Amino acid sequence: MIDYSSTIDEIYEIILAEENIGKAAWYIPELANVNPDQFGVHLSCLDGQGYGIGDYKTKFSIQSISKVLSLSLAYKMLGDQIWERVGVEPSGNPFNSLIQLETDLGIPRNPLINGGAMVICDLLFSHLQKPIEDYLAFIRSICGNDTINYSAEIAASEKSVGYRNVALCNFIKSFGNIKNDPTAVLDFYFYMCSIEMTCEELSKTFLFLVHDGKMPTTQEEILTPSKSKRINAIMQTCGFYDESGEFSFRVGLPGKSGVGGGILALHPQKYCISVWSPKLNQKGNSYRGMKFLELFTTKTESSIF
Amino acid sequence: MIDYSSTIDEIYEIILAEENIGKAAWYIPELANVNPDQFGVHLSCLDGQGYGIGDYKTKFSIQSISKVLSLSLAYKMLGDQIWERVGVEPSGNPFNSLIQLETDLGIPRNPLINGGAMVICDLLFSHLQKPIEDYLAFIRSICGNDTINYSAEIAASEKSVGYRNVALCNFIKSFGNIKNDPTAVLDFYFYMCSIEMTCEELSKTFLFLVHDGKMPTTQEEILTPSKSKRINAIMQTCGFYDESGEFSFRVGLPGKSGVGGGILALHPQKYCISVWSPKLNQKGNSYRGMKFLELFTTKTESSIF
Amino acid sequence: MIDYSSTIDEIYEIILAEENIGKAAWYIPELANVNPDQFGVHLSCLDGQGYGIGDYKTKFSIQSISKVLSLSLAYKMLGDQIWERVGVEPSGNPFNSLIQLETDLGIPRNPLINGGAMVICDLLFSHLQKPIEDYLAFIRSICGNDTINYSAEIAASEKSVGYRNVALCNFIKSFGNIKNDPTAVLDFYFYMCSIEMTCEELSKTFLFLVHDGKMPTTQEEILTPSKSKRINAIMQTCGFYDESGEFSFRVGLPGKSGVGGGILALHPQKYCISVWSPKLNQKGNSYRGMKFLELFTTKTESSIF
């Protein structure tokens, strides 16, 4: 294992000593109740070793980070036909913007913004027998952990206030790019986002994207090397909504954030790292998470650039 | 040297045998006159070795690829203050779109779209004694080649039809984000874009970004490692206008295209590759260039992801 | 009565002889079933006289024309406070566009586009005991006709395909500018649009706006003169979506169109005229209706300008 443990300790202390700015996702009741000062980090390597600090064994809602996994499953099952329904371009707009959909006639810019993730959910909904069960089984298998689960409370909580997402899904449906009933697709979408993991579980789950699509433990192929690289490329350009360029500029790794305060980032062939701290900056990304990862790739000189 | 020469030969033959689709930049009279079937490729490595095929010793107008060099010079001279005047986010829009400037109050999304490059030109214009001469001297020094030059004909040709660019520059000026006279800034901008190089010269010139900011021959530092990585990150997310995501997805390297039909891409710590073929796809990027590089990173498995 | 009957006959014949271009509202199943060649006209004067030709005694779905009546009721009941929730500016965009709502933070541009009419429905929903019954009672009273009714089939038909409207209503709700449950507001909205009238009933119903807000028969005040004039002003600038300027330019009267193929126009102090022909032009307004009214005000020189 590359020994980054002392660097992780050092940066963790620096950030813990600084003011924790921002606001946890206030608009989703269940997320607003989370203690906003929790802070965990975990790094996993291909050889199975790992290192964690702080609240890295506490479950949190991974939210949009889950979109990379639903994309992976759809790409694995359906191949390049998925790109007829969703693009691979950064949007230059907030995560839930409807503006571009109107000019783009219902084709979301990429699968990591809300609209794009709904199209992916719609694809899975059409091709999975039991979408909610089957998606969970997929995640459990790549994480190698049967305790991973949804939070029905968080799914319900998001649904209760998710007017913008209802708008998005029905808007795409009006262009014909959602094939199933929007209410059913949204139910699956809210479930998909409600997956809970610890930092440790999260960084282990994504190791297949560090390893050219193969599970590092069993060498089982989840995705071909080409598909795995392409998902990393999409995370690089689109993983942080309208802060994707900034993350690429400051951190220099493919990654994905969630409004639960988690960030996942990875260095192909090297490692996967997760940070969790609920307070979000103005773009909706974890304040401490962004800061931690910028310091981490700077000090370890491990940006991919 | 990593031996990619046979792969380059092989791909060159494949592409040469296929139809050459698209249209050379018809709207700039001098560029429209170039023989559109020319096709050259050159790869340069850190150890000084290189390999070229086709028209790799023919000069062509590097156009927007030059924006990476003007950005490098401004970043070197002025440091992070340049980011107060221009962003680092992909635009999600064509290269010369004015829409976002209106909502973003005159701050271009990134320095590789036209508006952003004009702001960089304005910064250089304020801080260089003789902008046109000094910029050329900078390029000659990093290329180690005193024959590199502007094409006054192409600069004049672009100026004669550059109404959209006049609009862009005056629009930014109206927000106060161009400090000098727009006509003078535009003159410098058109000169900056008119630099001519061969594929060979181009791939050598950019080796400093492969080598953490240092010239591979003299080890002289052009940019700090951090600045060098950040310019690569901007190329990754913003180098191909509204096809940046697609390039990242298909090719997986930081790069930059120009309407002259050139594309420059690089793999940090490994190599720099340039392709030139004047016919452009609908997004304004070289049709054969995009295709060549997709095949190249696929066959050599050398995407950064 | 001003004698326009021979002019109406003459224009009716001219238009009947010409090709009937366009397409009836295909996207609402129940409307798509209407015989598209029906064509009726009716003019009503303040003195109670009237003149009709063609299918002027056939019921049709008045659709968005109903929005002027729901606006009138809300303005009557709640006064100028309604303008805190909706604007009075033309939108410059199609009837169901979501773009402006995003930049305008959920305040629709005017009460005659879909989003604005939903906000009016929401206001009525909050202030009427039984919104659906009470709105119908209001229309029956100003029309002086107890047979006016909704079409439950058309309301259900629109609801079954109204994804764009579901999107609009939930989008406005996400900004907090819908106070009630979006599903309940939409139900009321679809009912409100499903009112059926004949040309004769329609032109009689709107006479109060010709008569400074008073019923011409009983002199009962529905709206104050100032409010009546202001509703006419809004019809003038906003009554035809992104063809409002064109209607104002060609016809020169305040008016309102519906996707059922009806158009209502009026000349303050003079007359009220309705035309019905189901085939719509590309902007969603009755092809023959627009043409009839242009010829009518040209021949009678009765534009308000």
Add this chain to the structure above:
Amino acid sequence: MIDYSSTIDEIYEIILAEENIGKAAWYIPELANVNPDQFGVHLSCLDGQGYGIGDYKTKFSIQSISKVLSLSLAYKMLGDQIWERVGVEPSGNPFNSLIQLETDLGIPRNPLINGGAMVICDLLFSHLQKPIEDYLAFIRSICGNDTINYSAEIAASEKSVGYRNVALCNFIKSFGNIKNDPTAVLDFYFYMCSIEMTCEELSKTFLFLVHDGKMPTTQEEILTPSKSKRINAIMQTCGFYDESGEFSFRVGLPGKSGVGGGILALHPQKYCISVWSPKLNQKGNSYRGMKFLELFTTKTESSIF
């Protein structure tokens, strides 16, 4: 003459007693120097009578009000072919917005926003022998006053800071919808806007639009009745930029504002009224002018609706 003089006196006193809010057009140096507390009103009737109060005999820069006159001249000379180059729809956007031009491919929404007025200038430039002299001669003839003139100082002042207008004109040129050299068209445009008149001259000049296109003194036809009505219709829907709906709603007359603080409004067949007060509201229209006219049509009940 309809006797509105006492009403005019009364409203003038009311408004004079209230705070004069807003800011004179600060961005044009010569306009910023004007005494902002000047306040004049003049009403002209078809029978030649008139009534003025306050600074109604002081010259001011009519600015965009001049666009109605250049439109009249172009419509008179070239007829309906002008509508191939410019629309008649309200824009829903500020006077100098570039956003819509991009989606509308260089066709400005209407001839009363800056871009549209430039296209009209371009048309006149192509068809007049000496555009600047000929346009002035036209205005002098309809005003019946040979002392009307441009202000070369104001034209030069606007040009010196008119970056947004340079952007607009070159942007339209880039779509091919400006046929002449943009610099020459802009020179004419700035001259056209620099016409100076008193309130008295202004209200007399526009009487032909009250009189179905004929000069009230000589009965000479400037425009046909149909063209005259259509220009009034365009003023009604587009005369006040993104406050056109508000003006229509509050005042209920066709009209046009200028950043010099002038507003012209007219009642077909009745009167023409001009108000001048340099302080502008946030939409760029005279604060006192808007207020005066709202009170005027309310008290005289002379809205066209």
